[in-house]
Amino acid sequence: MSRIRLGMVGGGSDAFIGAVHRIASRIDDHYELVAGALSSTPERSKESGAALGLDPARTYGSFDEMAEAEAARDDGIEAVSIVTPNHMHYPAAQAFLSRGIHVICDKPLTATDDHADAMAKAVADSDALFVLTHNYTGYPMIRQARDMVAAGTLGQIRIVQMEYPQDWMMGSPERDGVKQAEWRTDPERSGAGGAIGDIGTHAFNLGGFVTGLTATELAADLHSFGKGRVLDDNAHIMLRFDGGARGMLWCSQVAAGCENGLRLRIYGEKGGLEWGQEDPNYLWFTPQGESTRRITRNGPGASEASTSVSRIPPGHPEGYLEGFANIYTEAAAAIRAVQGGESRDAVMGKLPGIRAGLEGMAFIRACVASSKGNATWTKI
Amino acid sequence: MSRIRLGMVGGGSDAFIGAVHRIASRIDDHYELVAGALSSTPERSKESGAALGLDPARTYGSFDEMAEAEAARDDGIEAVSIVTPNHMHYPAAQAFLSRGIHVICDKPLTATDDHADAMAKAVADSDALFVLTHNYTGYPMIRQARDMVAAGTLGQIRIVQMEYPQDWMMGSPERDGVKQAEWRTDPERSGAGGAIGDIGTHAFNLGGFVTGLTATELAADLHSFGKGRVLDDNAHIMLRFDGGARGMLWCSQVAAGCENGLRLRIYGEKGGLEWGQEDPNYLWFTPQGESTRRITRNGPGASEASTSVSRIPPGHPEGYLEGFANIYTEAAAAIRAVQGGESRDAVMGKLPGIRAGLEGMAFIRACVASSKGNATWTKI
Amino acid sequence: MSRIRLGMVGGGSDAFIGAVHRIASRIDDHYELVAGALSSTPERSKESGAALGLDPARTYGSFDEMAEAEAARDDGIEAVSIVTPNHMHYPAAQAFLSRGIHVICDKPLTATDDHADAMAKAVADSDALFVLTHNYTGYPMIRQARDMVAAGTLGQIRIVQMEYPQDWMMGSPERDGVKQAEWRTDPERSGAGGAIGDIGTHAFNLGGFVTGLTATELAADLHSFGKGRVLDDNAHIMLRFDGGARGMLWCSQVAAGCENGLRLRIYGEKGGLEWGQEDPNYLWFTPQGESTRRITRNGPGASEASTSVSRIPPGHPEGYLEGFANIYTEAAAAIRAVQGGESRDAVMGKLPGIRAGLEGMAFIRACVASSKGNATWTKI
Amino acid sequence: MSRIRLGMVGGGSDAFIGAVHRIASRIDDHYELVAGALSSTPERSKESGAALGLDPARTYGSFDEMAEAEAARDDGIEAVSIVTPNHMHYPAAQAFLSRGIHVICDKPLTATDDHADAMAKAVADSDALFVLTHNYTGYPMIRQARDMVAAGTLGQIRIVQMEYPQDWMMGSPERDGVKQAEWRTDPERSGAGGAIGDIGTHAFNLGGFVTGLTATELAADLHSFGKGRVLDDNAHIMLRFDGGARGMLWCSQVAAGCENGLRLRIYGEKGGLEWGQEDPNYLWFTPQGESTRRITRNGPGASEASTSVSRIPPGHPEGYLEGFANIYTEAAAAIRAVQGGESRDAVMGKLPGIRAGLEGMAFIRACVASSKGNATWTKI
Known part of the structure; x- marks a missing residue:
């Protein structure tokens, strides 16, 4: 089985997430990176391409150039990873989707609602796949949790507690030259x-992914603690779900001691589950009236939903990159299935796509609107 | 130093909290239980008194009888513990306060706002002390946290995350003969x-105790998941504090796997703190930009605020009863100081009293009002 | 039921363990401390007695004086707690045992083997009870573990890993005026x-208590890292048990970061158990081929062996003092049973007594002998 | 920079460790797997090669065939991974070393001492690199620990506690068709x-790697609990190190609830360190007399020794595969340096090689000899 030829937009030398996507694409050996428009300036794009060992002829100055050139080659890229700041997601994705090249795009979907609508249209108009890297859905024990909820092990879900605190935006990194902070605090590029948008959408997506529930409305209290910061760096949100479940979501970038504290706690009529991203190989399960069990990845009690996306025995930890790789690996399977003639809708499986992206945008939009209305309940 | 003569109202044989108060009063040897009106029925009161080895002559059929008789004795009780369901707090306390007998009362203050007002008046009209057993404030590492916040170690406080989930009200214990559940689900007795009221007030009180901040308004979404249950068994609450801090509070009685998961996380401009009641001997402290430290009770880095309420070396865990005993021990010191002529206001120190009680009632009232108004922001 | 009249030998103002015994004796209200010979100097003994509120007439200058005087009183003490340095255990205990006064004695049994033999004789010659405060056996989850092993839940035991590291003897506290360190590093007083002796015996005792196995031989490598220290402050020990189980025991007083890290891990043919003293309310149980369960004190899956020595609900932690109190409470029941005419042998139940004391002495003796023989296997 | 052409010996479809090596070689993109002799039977080797997408012409029936053919190609492999059972390590390695092809070999070095000697000679006689995958040395926080010890942060090392318990050999997996268990319990293939050999060598290697100390003698008590098992499945070992440090090592394959519980605790005059493989992104550091700190991978306080082998921010866990990949990545750097003309000895850096392999063999030999002599002290 030959590797899928992959291109990348964004992800030049100082971009953390580009390297993550590249490693994730390599772990299970389904992709070969062969082309890139790695930076917004052609020179830096060339440099980054050289550092990665790309063919200079396939290191492009812009995504448009790349889309056109690659579409014209017999051995052109079959898929592209888009890892730019948010405001570039749509134009980049559109260029490839319109040429039938599969897109694997970072989240959130776009910076603006207009772009989101346009993205939806671009996806609808294309035959190519659109995969959004809500990578935390790739963690095996998240799959296990989803499977247990779907199997009714928890009974009807009542409470969904989501949180994602960080601390790296304490102080003013955006004024201290930290590029990752610069664009994330700039509404033009971030939305x-x-x-x-940056981390709340992850928690929100994960809550829905695991429970299978749709959040219908929310009340949000957004706040910016960083001096001169325009966008929220802390958010307190209450949620209501279809079927009567209630939830809370807290995300923060200024909570000292929190690194990537994404955590999910779900309680139903018959039991509860806890999972934390920083110790991701364990799922804590309590059936009502019984002792809590620690289910380990690939260990006793782990079901096919998690073992099928695990690589190594229990007790040998898999981490963030392996979870991310699961998205890439499932995307590869989907791409090959479509190439083999299956219908696009039939192959997405558990992969997050345009729908998850639009839900994330709706979440951001509802949060902002609710908060402006003093945390009034707002439909999502 | 002779022991303080103590009476008890409520706390008969099947009441968990009565035994807790008795142990707490004994741990540091400042009290002698000499009288009781331990049950609402005279026969059961007698039986419980006999089981505790009380003098039958001082085992009373009602608190009124006890207040009158004890006040008339030369060796009558100096203080009384009130550990009844909430609706009895006021009438019982009033009977003793009006006779100059110090009152140590379980929380929440009362079941109704009318009673709360009356209680405030009864306290104001008496010279006796009124102590409310917000016992979690007695944990040494909570004292340490309060001390660190007051010393400015965290800088200005920004975020206060409080939670107290339990699971013992899953199913319908109130219909299965569990007395603890019966009165707690009955608005007549519980409020x-x-x-x-039962646990949210603890978390709310603790957040204020540690940060020194006043919560000014809240938005609450209360829910009853238990079949036929009238009162809330799950609450999602957003809060705003004087000075700009924001917070969240989650309490639940139906979260499988949670026993007494009271937890406090506080984040300021310069650092963060985490503490959990189920592992109470440790306080996790992160100064901005440094590694997280685990401060242990009585260990390195523990300040006088915590060591002064610790009994044993670090690594030998103290627990719930010792924290509770700290309230009793500080109450004993206050009682002796008042007996020695000091003014009542001067001796309360860190002890929770009528003010904490009224704040708790205001919290409950605001939660209920906000929730009825679809989680609209409500002044506390 | 009236309280048992208790005396105390040792335990003056700067002795940590005296206060622990007093609190432990009060928690369940079975004792009243009425007499003491609290210090080796009469003046300090008087002062300490006054501080504790003892009747000056019953504050004695020596244990001999106390034994004689109390035995002569109608309301003399029924039991005595001995909390002196090790070398005083025997003479003090003998004075009371010979007068029919029950003895509750700190561990290890004595400082020397001669004293141990004499103690055994004194116990044999008396009708009074002799209880040794191997207090860790009082932790509820240790009872649970013992119960599970006895019930065959783990199958035949194969491996017993014991450890008890501390760090408080790093540096030279014995030369810096720390009394606790002075006598513990002095062979005359410590043995x-x-x-x-100080902590290894606890771990050794606990391994035997939980598994019910007898250690038959050991190989020990003792070492003193502290400058000029004569006695071991670190010990590495391998053990063999009746029935073929193997074990290891590590104890240390110079392991930075360890406070009272007593920990027990037991593995059998069918399952494994883990327990740590610093988080004592949880027992971790893994049946072969299944997920690990966290059994909580008084929670689901806890058996009568642990619930009967628990006071409060799961999630409200009990600690070191409550575990210690369980020994006192069971001693009270035994004392009352003997007073009621039952035979001494019938009432000890799970209480550690002279046999546990002699086993501890044999352990120390074997460790020292083995280590002198370059860790040669030595019968215990 | 083009990828290093890599071959593999062993690692066919049901071999767990082959897949691990392949992923590890891909993560940082320094290798391209181009040839294999993946199984001991030519047919299965072909099948496995096809499944991996290898050129059928470079899928060989035996390692000899592969060594000869690849050495003859202009584009032949530059390096080979040997992931067979232990008894094949030497013959396979010899075939490639003698042809100047670099070898990356699984541990332990060989099954027999004769093979170990021969391997040492083969390495000495070759110009090619020999890297032994003591992969746990690749974990970033192990690098951090080594760096801190080397910098004197802990002062002189006193105590080294190593352990590696597992439970997957409970019961009789070797008779139930588990291939991994079959060869590991067979002295012909395992040694x-x-x-x-299987896991004890890892713990032993890691203790030496982090402390920089040489273990000089040991006393070992080996045991086989599995029915009919010839080789040890549990080992208790005491160790003495150059410079006076003492240590313990426990490894087991029958400890229920332990998955890959490799753990290292190191104590010096001035501080202590703890690290566990199952939660590898954290290093717990206690300076004497201060609070314990949790140092996180790539977080505050992490030094270049660890950050240089980290890929992603703190709080996003890296795991076993990333640690393994660090060995491959450093091997790639070493290979390129040698290819660039540097001397073999100059390029090994922290990479484990023939010396670590011989030390591991000496450890196994000493354990077996000591245990046969009833745990007598034996030079390593």
């Missing part, structure tokens, strides 16, 4: 959401 | 708050 | 064992 | 060591 209307700060913490809610 | 307008279910989980918010 | 031939340093860490092995 | 004289069971658990000590």
